[in-house]
Amino acid sequence: MTDKTTPGTVTGTPAGPLPEPLRFFGTTWVEHDGGYAGRRAGVAAGSLAAAVAACFVLRFAYQGLAIADVGTPVTVMVVVMFAVCSALAFRHTSGSFTRRPDPDRQASLRGLLAIGFVGSLLAYCFRSLTEAPGERLHREEYETAKEQYARRTTRRTGNPSKASKASKAKQSRKV
Numbered sequence: 001m002t003d004k005t006t007p008g009t010v011t012g013t014p015a016g017p018l019p020e021p022l023r024f025f026g027t028t029w030v031e032h033d034g035g036y037a038g039r040r041a042g043v044a045a046g047s048l049a050a051a052v053a054a055c056f057v058l059r060f061a062y063q064g065l066a067i068a069d070v071g072t073p074v075t076v077m078v079v080v081m082f083a084v085c086s087a088l089a090f091r092h093t094s095g096s097f098t099r100r101p102d103p104d105r106q107a108s109l110r111g112l113l114a115i116g117f118v119g120s121l122l123a124y125c126f127r128s129l130t131e132a133p134g135e136r137l138h139r140e141e142y143e144t145a146k147e148q149y150a151r152r153t154t155r156r157t158g159n160p161s162k163a164s165k166a167s168k169a170k171q172s173r174k175v
Contacts, residue, residue, distance in 0.1 A: 016153075017145035022132050029132045030142070036132070044128035051121035058082060058118070082115065089116030093123035097134050 019027045024043050028034040065075050092101075092109060113120060127133040 016149045017142065019142045020138050022134055022138060025132045025135075029135045029138065040128050040132060043133070044125050047121045047125040047128065051118050051125065054118045054121065082118075085112050085116030086119035086122075087116070088119070089113045090119030090123045093120040094127065097123075097127050098137055100137070 019030045021027050022029055025036065025039055026034070028036045028039065062075070062079065065078060089112065092113065095101075124133055
């Protein structure tokens with residue numbers, strides 16, 4: 001029994017591949033509907049606000065080091081550590097929006113990404129200004145899956161064994 005509301009479905013089961021939902025966007029990225037633009041603006045503003053709040057927390061930590069009078073080398077080392085980890089986290093996070101990250105590498109970088117969380121938040125903010133973070137990767141995978149599904153479900157006409165015999169007969173006449 002086919003469903004009258006959606007062509008190509010059988011009792012509510014969709015035909016073909018389904019898009020993978022994105023965090024904060026669900027599947028609205030497919031057709032850019034359901035408040036997609038507002039969600040993008042909200043995600044960009046939220047991640048920027050979280051990054052600013054994180055910078056204030058890091059400033060308090062820096063002031064704590066100054067009050068504790070741990071010395072200039074330790075203070076410089078902590079500041080450089082957060083700056084380098086944030087830069088690496090930014091690069092890694094922005095790269096994970098265009099290709100699937102390796103799970104083993106992701107696990108080994110977990111500590112670095114935790115320290116450089118400000119870079120990850122900024123990468124999320126900047127990507128949200130142009131598209132949903134990860135949209136391009138998911139769109140490419142979804143389009144590929146749809147093409148493969150269409151190729152698999154395309155029906156051939158005629159008997160392929162008869163067609164090959166006919167083509168062989170044509171080739172033998174030409175020789």
